[in-house]
Amino acid sequence: MSVEQHIIISGVEPVIDCGRYPVKRIAGESCTIRACVFRDGPDVIRTAVHWRAPGAKPPAEIPMRAENPGLDLWLAEVQTAENGRYRFSIAAWTDAYATWADELRRKVGGERTDLASEYAEGAALVETALRRAEGNEKALLAKVLAGLRGGAPVPEAALALAGGGEVCGLMARLQERGDLVVSDEYEIVADRPRARTGAWYEMFVRSQGTKPGSSGTFRDAEARLADIRDMGFDVVYLAPIHPIGRTGRKGRNNTLNPQPGDPGSPWAIGSEHGGHDAVEPALGTVADFERFVAAARKLGLEVALDFAVQCSPDHPWVRAHPEWFYRRPDGTLKYAENPPKKYEDIHPLNFDCEARWELWQEIRRVLEVWIRRGVTIFRVDNPHTKPVRFWRWLIEEVQAQHPGVLFLAEAFTRPPMMKELGKAGFTQSYTYFTWRNAKAEIIEYLTELTQSGMEEYFRPNFFVNTPDILHEYLQHGGRPAFKIRLCLAATLSPSYGIYSGFELCENVPLKPGSEEYLDSEKYEIKVRDWDAPGNIKDYVRRINAIRRENPSLAEFTNLRFLPSDSDQILSYAKLSADCSNVILVVLNLDPHGAHECTVRVPPEVLGLQSGARFEVHDLVTGARYDWGERNYVRLDPAVEPAHILRVETQR
């Protein structure tokens, strides 16, 4: 005969989409599991988290404690120590003995002193548990039993004997969980710290050489690593390194008539030299690539590869697997287009084809090849044009073997798809950051990213520019604009990046109103003087050092905007959990002129009393200031557009 179900488990956190997708956490940090658990009547319940670590380990049971009894809220801290996927559910059951002891406790001092019936009830519970006890536990329970059944103790004595913490704890462990309820199981992905925090540097290998017109190689790229590390970056992200097709190749500035020597777009993947598992011969060999990766690792740099699931007309798959592509009625394969735009150098893959399972497997195999060659991160091109379900499968498959491999989604599309890709498994995502330049829109967007619930599954990577995006703000703002955007990205988000050339303040668009670069590196080899005058490398170096030295900048949701009475000056605080590391950023968003204002730091933000003063140390200039609740600030972008202030002493 089954037992009546009394207990309700609701409001389990952290859960997204009713548990359809996992939430994200960082391995090595603790995680708080919460639930609202209650039942009818006054009976006492117990709750616990059933916690399953990655692998086949048996689940652990972690008792929850009452966080807010008035709202039936329970909580437990769990450790996501390993990089992998955890599963948890909430278990709850009625503790009959604790219920009995609680009623006894409340009857002590009451009108009735003959509680023989109550004692008999408690004795019955103890007797049942006694059968499962051993050793000292058995002795203790026997004593309780004897006391309750024997000498009719006064209520206070009975309570002392049978209602103490040790006996109740023992009974909690031994008694049956007659009405045990277990919730659905939910998943948490615990990623390694790089999933949240890192400074990224994007470059084209072919442009790392020193001879104009000649392709740079992996060796040239290797020679740049020391400088990239010196600037303080953690990840080197390479535009595609695969063989580039000839058919339909684009010329400089995306023209349709390539000249001999035009290298084409690296995203037109595949030639007679191979496809997604091969390297463009002009860059070197696979061994050269592996050497490059090893050199990077030695410097503490990770290598991220661009991963674009598409093919040039010359890709080996076109001949070997025509069934993987879209076919026109005349039998020819379709190139990519987004009318009126046409991309004759690219064939999209048909994820509706009958042979799609083989396609999925091949893509999986390609990733495995690169992982074996030392790649730890994939930046995925346009995932929003392939089924979400495919990405979920691919990422889960890869991470089951390699939990430390990260995936960055480059999906500039509508918000629901961007969010779904994050939920489905992408470790990080590009965002609308480049188009958020004014104060109000920055505040609105960062508030959404840090507080709307997105923070459970969506990790932004604030690239300040990309080969496709040179925002107007940078085109017209001069060198100060580059410092402003770098400071914003690097202090608002633990993961941010620059596309090489940004440090040189490259800012010439294809034409007015365009976000494309003139003479874009997508269509030609660019040889740069990496120390060209006017560069902001010192600033980049300083900002990255500040990030590394201040742990509050390695988190994301610890952001709080501070009021300032100028719409050109943005101010915010980044606070570590115990306030041991507090960074205040005050930033002039206008690259053209100085502005001044009063920045208000409400005392409670720093846990201070009203009227308290504190010293701030400008980590960019070294200056120190005495601050309080209201502070005058003037920032000239031609000098320094931003204060990055560490709160150092409180007076």
Added chain:
Amino acid sequence: MSVEQHIIISGVEPVIDCGRYPVKRIAGESCTIRACVFRDGPDVIRTAVHWRAPGAKPPAEIPMRAENPGLDLWLAEVQTAENGRYRFSIAAWTDAYATWADELRRKVGGERTDLASEYAEGAALVETALRRAEGNEKALLAKVLAGLRGGAPVPEAALALAGGGEVCGLMARLQERGDLVVSDEYEIVADRPRARTGAWYEMFVRSQGTKPGSSGTFRDAEARLADIRDMGFDVVYLAPIHPIGRTGRKGRNNTLNPQPGDPGSPWAIGSEHGGHDAVEPALGTVADFERFVAAARKLGLEVALDFAVQCSPDHPWVRAHPEWFYRRPDGTLKYAENPPKKYEDIHPLNFDCEARWELWQEIRRVLEVWIRRGVTIFRVDNPHTKPVRFWRWLIEEVQAQHPGVLFLAEAFTRPPMMKELGKAGFTQSYTYFTWRNAKAEIIEYLTELTQSGMEEYFRPNFFVNTPDILHEYLQHGGRPAFKIRLCLAATLSPSYGIYSGFELCENVPLKPGSEEYLDSEKYEIKVRDWDAPGNIKDYVRRINAIRRENPSLAEFTNLRFLPSDSDQILSYAKLSADCSNVILVVLNLDPHGAHECTVRVPPEVLGLQSGARFEVHDLVTGARYDWGERNYVRLDPAVEPAHILRVETQR
């Protein structure tokens, strides 16, 4: 070979708890179904609601429209015309022809004018659909097919032929839904209007007589109905009318030594005269009760019965079904207690007993008996001490046969359980209203009730007092306090009630600090002069008339608090959807003294331009005032504690 799943359906509304429970709506009103639906790539999708009305009717398909394409939000209005339970799911599929037509549209005017391949693709889709077309439809598609395959039309002509609304609509209907996705199914309970709106009057039948010490009868209660209707009430709620037990009977003021003639508590249900399906002989017969119900119905009043699932020691079930009760180890049955309180006149039922299915069935049978006798509403006593699952079953069972029977939960307990009972099926619920007397706490509580999401499943009934609750505010506030609380309850909530005696301003507690009434009607018969001096019956009458004449007061979530610069004066607006009926309430919460302030009515609340003036008509006094954005108000509680102003003309 199965088809690839591209479409994501998320954010379906209205849904609570992942669909575990239904949401509530009112029959006769429309309901908006929303969902966020999207897929990878640029393909065009269609979405629809699959809508199932109560009963075995086949589902209807209601197309959704794009409410906000930039956020992939779709919407459809559905009608919950019937009182009953509706089910819905979201269906979505790719419209291949619309996708094709959209691409064609974007290629018109482009570089290529030879679109033979595109025409061929469209023709293939049309040809497949043609096989399923009939009559005129067939002719139209044949014409399109011929045009696309025949004369190589210029793009504009092809678009006009094949991309127009009629053709696209026809193709949308005829083509296969290859990748159809259907969401989970969700439920909506459409209750009749009384579920949301009504004024309730609670009384004890035995106190409706005219001879002190003698029990009133159903005839006496019948004689009161005209006056209750005249005051403007819609529901008469009776304290339990069942036989009252003798064993353990409580005396006056809840003492343990009843005197002969003390009638006991009506909640100590059951005697030799019967149990939950019987009537206390002192009140009359079942036929008398049915006559009472008929008389009420003739006056437009509904009868609500108190339903308390508990028994006196003399209840027939004790002898017939001892297995339904808790048994002490000595074999005797346990009475109710909440230590240190004891309720020796009541035995709780044991919902864990092995025979609980029979218990459930008997409770169901009892309700059916009363429904047949004309009862349409049950006010359930302390549902939070019985399993939630039981109530869900009971309410669903009853409403499957009698969808118009309503259930009010009297669960003064912690919020999660109160909410769960609402979700599980209770039509309405008592709330913390009696303990929300100051301005800030009223605003906070009403904001939670109207905006936190609770409004989807939790309908408050704002009783101003109950036989158990005489709040201190009423004890010390005099006659004005009664008017204030009545006005608050009746204008803030479409469902509210008074416990008889409130209109006579009965306000003497058992002792200082207690919320119990002195000489509580729970333990004795009270014969009242229903027109005693100092009563507020005229005010009750006026307030109920204002409610009936102003439809904005029949809704709940259409509430907006207005700023006023006094913490004693509360002001709010109730606005019908099209602003055709707008009521502004300005209320002095201090029963002891006059207060004045400025009440601000932001123009946008009324849809007005800044600076606009409007006339307001005080529906209590008849006075008219010229109002604008800022308005001086002075309220003397000894005169009228509240303005209830209808916005009548806008200048």
